[in-house]
Amino acid sequence: MKKTDKAVILIVDDKPANLLAIESLLAAKDRLILTAAKGAEALKISLNKDIDLIVLDVQMPDMNGFEVAQILKSNKKTKDIPIIFATAESKEHGLMMKGYEEGAIDYLFKPLDPEIVKAKVAVLLKIQLQKKELIEKNHSLEKSALLINNSADIIGIIDASSFMIEEINNAFSTILGYSLAETKETALTFFLSNEDRVMVNRLSKQVKERLSFETRIYCKNRSIKWLQWNVMVKYGKWFVNARDITEIKQVEKIRNYLATVVKQSNDAVYIHDHEGKIISWNEGAEKIYGYMEREALKMKIWNIIPEYMQPATGEIMNKIIYGEKLQDVETKRITKHGKLIDVLFSAAVITDSGNEQKSVAITERDITQQKIAVEQIRQLNNELQNNVVQLEATNKELESFSYSISHDLRAPLRAINGFSKIIEEDYAQCFDDESKRLFQVIQQNSRKMGTLIDDLLAFSKLGKKPVQKSKINMTEMVEKLIYEIEQETPHKASITMHSLYTAEADYNLLSQVWINLISNAIKYSAKKDKPIIEIGSTQHKDEIIFYIKDNGAGFDMKHADKLFGVFQRLHNPGQFEGTGIGLAIVQRVINKHGGKVWAEAKMEEGATFYFTLPASEN
Numbered sequence: 001m002k003k004t005d006k007a008v009i010l011i012v013d014d015k016p017a018n019l020l021a022i023e024s025l026l027a028a029k030d031r032l033i034l035t036a037a038k039g040a041e042a043l044k045i046s047l048n049k050d051i052d053l054i055v056l057d058v059q060m061p062d063m064n065g066f067e068v069a070q071i072l073k074s075n076k077k078t079k080d081i082p083i084i085f086a087t088a089e090s091k092e093h094g095l096m097m098k099g100y101e102e103g104a105i106d107y108l109f110k111p112l113d114p115e116i117v118k119a120k121v122a123v124l125l126k127i128q129l130q131k132k133e134l135i136e137k138n139h140s141l142e143k144s145a146l147l148i149n150n151s152a153d154i155i156g157i158i159d160a161s162s163f164m165i166e167e168i169n170n171a172f173s174t175i176l177g178y179s180l181a182e183t184k185e186t187a188l189t190f191f192l193s194n195e196d197r198v199m200v201n202r203l204s205k206q207v208k209e210r211l212s213f214e215t216r217i218y219c220k221n222r223s224i225k226w227l228q229w230n231v232m233v234k235y236g237k238w239f240v241n242a243r244d245i246t247e248i249k250q251v252e253k254i255r256n257y258l259a260t261v262v263k264q265s266n267d268a269v270y271i272h273d274h275e276g277k278i279i280s281w282n283e284g285a286e287k288i289y290g291y292m293e294r295e296a297l298k299m300k301i302w303n304i305i306p307e308y309m310q311p312a313t314g315e316i317m318n319k320i321i322y323g324e325k326l327q328d329v330e331t332k333r334i335t336k337h338g339k340l341i342d343v344l345f346s347a348a349v350i351t352d353s354g355n356e357q358k359s360v361a362i363t364e365r366d367i368t369q370q371k372i373a374v375e376q377i378r379q380l381n382n383e384l385q386n387n388v389v390q391l392e393a394t395n396k397e398l399e400s401f402s403y404s405i406s407h408d409l410r411a412p413l414r415a416i417n418g419f420s421k422i423i424e425e426d427y428a429q430c431f432d433d434e435s436k437r438l439f440q441v442i443q444q445n446s447r448k449m450g451t452l453i454d455d456l457l458a459f460s461k462l463g464k465k466p467v468q469k470s471k472i473n474m475t476e477m478v479e480k481l482i483y484e485i486e487q488e489t490p491h492k493a494s495i496t497m498h499s500l501y502t503a504e505a506d507y508n509l510l511s512q513v514w515i516n517l518i519s520n521a522i523k524y525s526a527k528k529d530k531p532i533i534e535i536g537s538t539q540h541k542d543e544i545i546f547y548i549k550d551n552g553a554g555f556d557m558k559h560a561d562k563l564f565g566v567f568q569r570l571h572n573p574g575q576f577e578g579t580g581i582g583l584a585i586v587q588r589v590i591n592k593h594g595g596k597v598w599a600e601a602k603m604e605e606g607a608t609f610y611f612t613l614p615a616s617e618n
Helices: 016-024 039-048 064-075 092-099 112-148 172-174 195-204 245-262 285-291 307-322 366-425 434-460 473-486 507-525 557-562 580-592
Strands: 007-010 030-036 053-057 083-087 104-109 156-159 165-168 210-218 224-234 238-244 270-275 277-283 324-334 340-351 357-360 469-472 492-495 505-506 530-539 543-550 597-602 605-614
Touching: 007 016, 007 039, 007 112, 016 030, 016 112, 039 053, 039 064, 039 605, 053 112, 064 083, 104 112, 112 366, 112 507, 156 172, 172 224, 172 324, 195 210, 224 245, 270 507, 285 473, 307 324, 307 340, 340 366, 357 473, 366 434, 473 492, 505 507, 505 605, 507 530, 507 543, 507 580, 507 597, 507 605, 557 597, 580 597, 580 605
Parallel strands: 007 030, 007 053, 053 083, 083 104, 492 530
Antiparallel strands: 156 165, 156 238, 210 224, 224 238, 270 277, 270 357, 324 340, 340 357, 469 505, 530 543, 543 605, 597 605
């Protein structure tokens, strides 16, 4: 079935005049209008076309609209298509409820009001198209999850403050032997050596978006492996990619030891592979033969063996390859400048245990595996860089997506609110108390959604806004903000503010942090007989910790991980007003400043919110 870029609307009505009227009303260049005069025809079209919205007449001769809707909702392919019933019947409650039971999401009453029809169809069509887009994005995310779980590298998400492992792929179990159940909600530091715990804690305090480091980590059987970590720091989380480099470290340890011995030798020490290609060349060899290392690594040993000796030397090399050792054999060599010299030649074979390739040297030293490892690390870094670029692009798309949704929802929302007011004013004498109450509910929810959109826009804009730091007298700022809040929102809370440390921050962004935290403290302590709020700060090493404490409603700490999420509420909306954006904005602002934010609380005993900023340099 060929997909179209246009939104597809199916109009079902047994009267041609009605079909023509609705089609002309809903026609637009970005829409494809299909029509059906019978229920059976509508079902056939729905099964063979990708329909985005159905406008369905209730009264039809062969099969009424309710029956058609019932069949559509029972089919897997068509069950999610939104249906609007069009009817000339009265707005009788029982009839409308039957329609809703059969899957309708709205009603249009004949004679049709063109503006209402256009507004309803536009809103529902927009929502349906956005739903389909989200489904496609979910499919894409599912594919990404499969790739992640089948990766040989460890990939996961770790809390940057507590180091708790929040998400981890199957490679963690494969490499280290722990089950996923044993790793979830366990701190990364639990698996590290004491020395590496200190190092990781120190790294977590650095204000960097990317980190790269190595750690030793204990396997379940208590053996130790080395992991190379590449970390992206975002939203107070570590997005990690870790590769097992245990074999590389073992080879590196041996190589470094032998390299130290070889580098200090005045003898010529070099290694070549079974084809004669030189793969190692020390300073002693540079002095004796005159070739710099960069030159020698492009050569074969035949460059330093006189031509007349090459056949015999070839036979000797074959014997060495098959295990024979030579010690202090006198032979001839030729230098870079053509000088023939006498040398004592000692040689033995070294074997790469990984692929059984053999090389010749005077000592046991093989760098083949090291070269492979270096290439693997280079590829890993390239892959990580590509992942970072893709992640940044995805973040930009998500910000653009939220901004677009917010703007696109405003117009239909205003239409719903406006039309409901017009209907309420023009037909108020026709409404009973229940109808009036329902219209008030519509308007209240429209206003609430408008507030949510405003908050969502404010939140999305934070991701783009650059931080412009200046030195801020925090005491003066907070006193001014408290005064402004009290003028707009009178309250009975007693606010005690200690002298606050000066900090460097973006004045406007930090003002929003304090406004949100102070307003929350006032709101959630308002039901106490004597609400008390305390504001203060302390300095610890290179950071300042600010706090605001209240004796209000508090919250259950087991839900603390949801506290700073967008639209996350820990209290019933009926208890306290709000949209669930305020604390998300606080966290985003503080993260942009390189700080951290957290909270401590007990139910009905109050809460304390903390955030940190880098200490101001004198």
